[in-house]
Amino acid sequence: MSTPILELRNIRASYGSIEVLHGVNLTVGRGEVVALLGPNGAGKSTLIKVASGILRPSAGQLVIAGRDATGASANALARAGLCTIPEGRGIFPNLTVRENLLMATYSGHKLSDIEQSTYARFPRLAERRSQLAGTMSGGEQQMLSLARALATDPVILLLDELSMGLAPLIVSELYQQVAAIAAEGVSVLVVEQFARTVLGVADQAVLLAHGKVQAFGKASEIGEDVLASAYLGS
Amino acid sequence: MQELLTFTIIGLSTGAIYAVVASGLVVTYTTSGIFNLAHGATGMLAAFTYWQLRFDWDLPAPIALFITLFILCPLFGLLTERIVMRGLQGTTEVVRLSVTVALFAFMIGLANTVWPSDGSREAFLKFFEGNTVPIGGINVSWHKIITFGCAVVVAIVLRLLLFRTRMGVAMRAVVDDRSLTELNGGRPNRVAMFAWALSAMLAGLAGILLAGEQQLNIEPLVLLVINAYAAAIIGGLKSLPRTFAGAAVLGLLDAYYLQFSDNSWFPQSFMGFGLSGIRASIPTIVLFVALLVRPQSRLRAGTVRFREENKVPSWNTAVLGAVSLIVVVVGISGMLTRSNTLFLLNGFTLAIVALSLVPLTGYAGQMSLAPLTFAGLGAVAMSKLPGDGNLLTLLAAITIVAIVGAAVALPAIRLSGIYLALSTAAFAVLVTKLIFNQRQTFMSGNISVPILDIPFIDINSPRGRLILSATAFSLLGLGVIALRRSRLGRRLIALKDSPVAAATLGMNLTQTKLAAFAISAGIAACAGALAGDKVSPQQYDFTQSLPIVLLAVVGGVGTVGGALFGGLLLGGNAVLANAVPSLKNITKIMPGLTGITLGRNPNGATSQISEKFRPLLNRWGIISFSALGGVGIWALDASRIISHWAFFIGGVFWFLAVMPNLIAIVDGTSPRRWWAGAIALTGLAVSLGVDWDQAVDSTGKRLLSLILLVAIFGVGTQRVAENAPRIHHSSPDLLGLDVALTPDELDNVERELGVTI
Structure with missing residues (x-):
């Protein structure tokens, strides 16, 4: 088996004196889609923050493609091909659609290429290229944030709560795009509070609760009983 | 009619300077959320630097301009961001504003020190002094035309930069969402440094242009920024076109007032109050009106967790x-x-x-x-x-x-x-x-x-x-x-x-x-x-209010002790400045320097000091010993064994350098605590033993010695005794307790509540 693309080894992370992650191990293999599940307050978003370099872990190692990346800055990781779509809307509301895409050029791709691929996938964004991103609908905003992942051909994609505040129809459309990205061979770590929406796309699933991994395995093997006990408490 | 044209041209040229200043303010405010009160002072320093290069050292104007505007100003901006402003993320607007007040005080002190006002610097010439162009029958100096041209160029360059380049878009992106900018691969710190460098250049340009029109004096140059506030506020601290329009309006109002107030029908007083102060107040009045017609600011939700927190005394x-x-x-x-x-x-x-x-x-x-x-x-x-x-x-x-x-x-x-x-x-x-x-x-x-x-x-x-x-x-x-x-x-x-x-x-x-x-x-x-x-x-x-606001925030504006x-x-x-004239310059920049450290400790100095005394409250033995020491020093004075000065210096030393370290000395491990005790005792002996009245000849030097004594021996004692067990502060106020929890207690609590698995 080749070296995994992303590896968290015994990660601990805290906000001030409150520890949120108490030693988490997680592995994303090359071309794999891993779903990170768990109830509110499990530490899912914190884990994404650690993996993307926004939050420095208080202990443990962040290993990317076999190299120790603990303590690397978020912008360096981003330029190296780690694409993160954070919780909420991963867009700049006071910039136009085109300017938002300009910000994606830090990945090393040309603006014209990014625009072309985005507008081909989401024709609606082409109509709105000079509109302030914050004035678009929630679904369109999420398309714009996904466009960055689609156009910049990342090595690994971290997705945090794509479905937040969106209609179910739009969510399933967005997850089709995620499946498309995964089909191109991009490794994906996707956080989702609603387990059912994501298990169809994922290869592996990790269940996080109280800052620790409670269960992991093939996505198809995560049973209702495991989910229920983790979400509702045993 | 011709007179009107004259005043329109004067007004537009003044407005052009306001526009350049205001655009610099907007650039830093939009990128870092810091309203830079020291912006005018930056321009003032640049004008003095330019004078130094151009008129004192006789460099040719283009070289002097290049060095000032394209090397020194950006460098100053970079350093300001790196050293001072970067530490201010997550602090309240009060602290941020106070830090720029500190910078303001620091720069004025610096200018006063390097270029004392002795009337030797009248020779600040306009660009192409003496050259004029006839426009519509009147002669307009080249300087005014250059000023106007500069504003136009600044407007175009800023517009292109902010909307056409990735750096400009990133500057706006950082305001929207700092961490998302990072996730995109942008470097917010570099962006901020660039913005501050740009802003310093704009301030410098305005300062040099204004110094050519007026005299090279510290005050008018510094207060220029207040006039520019009005323009920046008209632009909502955001829109550059509206900022430029506001600047033009201000300049014109000022010029037309000058013209009309010369007429005999113009009232000179109102209800017995003279109106001579009106002209100087025009920008202020415009600022006030612009603020009043601003749309109501949106209420802020309490999601932002500030770094400041203060304890309420019992x-x-x-x-x-x-x-x-x-x-x-x-x-x-x-x-x-x-x-x-x-x-x-x-x-x-x-x-x-x-x-x-x-x-x-x-x-x-x-x-x-x-x-x-x-x-x-x-x-x-x-x-x-x-x-x-x-x-x-x-x-x-x-x-x-x-x-x-x-x-x-x-x-x-x-x-x-x-x-x-x-x-x-x-x-x-x-x-x-x-x-x-x-x-x-x-x-x-x-x-x-x-x-x-x-x-x-x-x-x-x-x-x-x-x-x-x-x-x-x-x-x-x-x-x-x-x-x-x-x-x-x-x-x-x-x-x-x-x-x-x-x-x-x-x-x-x-x-x-x-x-x-x-x-x-x-x-x-x-x-x-x-x-x-x-x-x-x-x-x-007004200018006297600023140091008070600054020092209240430095002391800790959330507490009564901080105000004291x-x-x-x-x-x-003031005592120090008065007693030791040679220290005057240091005391001028002192308030500025203390304020600049605010970024590191937004709670102010008193909370830092009281934090050191807090552990004492649980130790009656040590409190009694401290009080006994204080009484002892007083008794030495009362029985005339030591002088008043030795009492004062010894007392302050006891309070600031010995008492906070007592617990560390008593509880510490053996070889270190003896060393720490020895250092503290040496310092105390020096404080009490020196014949301050004879050996040191002025109040200021005595105070300076006191500061040095506390700094050297106090910090020395603390460093040596450091390895004593420290109390873990998990901000009891947040938990509703009056005593901080130790890590063990925290673990216990978590186990009791079942939050750990």
């Missing part, structure tokens, strides 16, 4: 503190010389003014830049009201000023943060220009405020007034603490923490804000009304 601590302050002042006031008494008196007066900011800024989070203006109004009211200084007059004066304070706040109440701060600044400037600088108010340049008349006690001496002001501070301080513990106090905190939550709970934000302003104005008025001496309008000038610390520090600074 009643016992508060009363103990107030009583011991009075006792100490009564005790040492007998030993002081007359001039030192007056300095200390001044320190307490400033401390009361600083105290007025505690409920307003510290509790309610509303920034005011005009505390001294209210003190000035208090002094005027005290001297004009009948009763010749009895207690009723004092109460009346306080009430009147409190009402004025509420009335001023009423129109400004919709504003928050920086906009509110600027409107108080505008108020302060207007009061100074239109009321204090009037014959009717300050007759022949000063008025005498009657001494407070208390039955049976004669306080008509510097010592009496010192004790009075210390007592007033203690009582007002107790009042402020009582306020904090009351229902209104909790409302003030709610207003600061989350206006949205407070409003949704049904709290009347307007009433609460008005109360905060009225209380604050009343306390400040007290400082003025108790002056008991001749006062002049210069004492209450700030006031005494400012007063002590």
Whole structure:
């Protein structure tokens, strides 16, 4: 088996004196889609923050493609091909659609290429290229944030709560795009509070609760009983 | 008609300078959220630097310009961001604004030091001095045309930069979402450094252009920025086109006023008040109007967690503190010389003014830049009201000023943060220009405020007034603490923490804000009304308010102790400057330097100090030993074994350098604690043993030695004794406890609650 693309080894992370992650191990293999599940307050978003370099872990190692990346800055990781779509809307509301895409050029791709691929996938964004991103609908905003992942051909994609505040129809459309990205061979770590929406796309699933991994395995093997006990408490 | 053209051209050229200044302000505000009060001072420094290169060292103009604008200014901007501004993320607007006040004070001190005003620098020439172009029948200097051209170029370049380049878009992106910018691969710190460099260049350009029009003087160049505020506010601190339009309007208003006020039909006075101050007030009036017509700022939800937090003292601590302050002042006031008494008196007066900011800024989070203006109004009211200084007059004066304070706040109440701060600044400037600088108010340049008349006690001496002001501070301080513990106090905190939550709970934000302003104005008025001496309008000038605000924030604006610390520090600074003329320059930049450190500790100095004493509270043995030491030092003085100076220096050393380290010495491991104890004892022996009156010849040098002693021996003791067990501070206030939990206790709690698995 080749070296995994992303590896968290015994990660601990805290906000001030409150520890949120108490030693988490997680592995994303090359071309794999891993779903990170768990109830509110499990530490899912914190884990994404650690993996993307926004939050420095208080202990443990962040290993990317076999190299120790603990303590690397978020912008360096981003330029190296780690694409993160954070919780909420991963867009700049006071910039136009085109300017938002300009910000994606830090990945090393040309603006014209990014625009072309985005507008081909989401024709609606082409109509709105000079509109302030914050004035678009929630679904369109999420398309714009996904466009960055689609156009910049990342090595690994971290997705945090794509479905937040969106209609179910739009969510399933967005997850089709995620499946498309995964089909191109991009490794994906996707956080989702609603387990059912994501298990169809994922290869592996990790269940996080109280800052620790409670269960992991093939996505198809995560049973209702495991989910229920983790979400509702045993 | 031709005259109108002339004044239009003059107006547009002035407006062009405002536009360049204001655009620099907007660039840093939009990228870092910091409203840079020191922007004008940057331009001033650039103008002086240019003068140095061009006229003193005779470099050719293009080279001097290149060095100033394209090397030194950007470098200065980069360093400002790197050293000062970067630490300010997550702090309140109050702290951010205070840091720029500090920078402002620092730069003025620096300019005064390097280029003292001795009239040797008249030779600041315009570009192409003497060359003019006839436009529409009048001669316009090339300098004016260049000025105008610069503004146009700046407008175009900024527009292209911000909307057409990735750096410009990233500058705007950082404001929207800093961490998302990072996730995109952008580097927010680099972006911010670039913005500050750009802004410093714009300030420098404006400073040089303005210095050519006017004389090379520190004040007009620095205050230029206040005029530019108005333009920046018209642009909503955001839109560059509107900022430029606002600047043009300002310039034209100023020029046309100049033209019309020369006519005989133009009124020279109104209701007996001279109107000569109007011209200088035009930008301020425009600023005030622009602020008032601004749309109401959106209420902020309380999701932002600020780095500041302050503990509320218990009643016992508060009363103990107030009583011991009075006792100490009564005790040492007998030993002081007359001039030192007056300095200390001044320190307490400033401390009361600083105290007025505690409920307003510290509790309610509303920034005011005009505390001294209210003190000035208090002094005027005290001297004009009948009763010749009895207690009723004092109460009346306080009430009147409190009402004025509420009335001023009423129109400004919709504003928050920086906009509110600027409107108080505008108020302060207007009061100074239109009321204090009037014959009717300050007759022949000063008025005498009657001494407070208390039955049976004669306080008509510097010592009496010192004790009075210390007592007033203690009582007002107790009042402020009582306020904090009351229902209104909790409302003030709610207003600061989350206006949205407070409003949704049904709290009347307007009433609460008005109360905060009225209380604050009343306390400040007290400082003025108790002056008991001749006062002049210069004492209450707007620019004098800034250091007070700064030092109150440095001391810790959320606490009464912080106000005392700030006031005494400012007063002590004056002692130092007076006693050691060679130190004058250091004392000029001192307030600035202390303020710049705020980014590291936004809670202010007192909270840092009290944090060191907190562990002592649980150790009665060590407290008794500390008190015994203090009494011992006093006894040495009383029995004339040591001099007053040795008592003072030894006492302060005991308090600041020995007491905080006692626990570490007692509990520490064996070899280290003996060394630490030895260092502390050596320092104490030096403090008490030196014959300060003979060996050191001035007050300032003695104070300096004291600072050095505490710094060297205090820090030395602490470093050596360091390995003693430390108490883990998990901010008990957040948990609703009065004692911090240790890590073990935290684990226990978590186990009990079942939150760990």
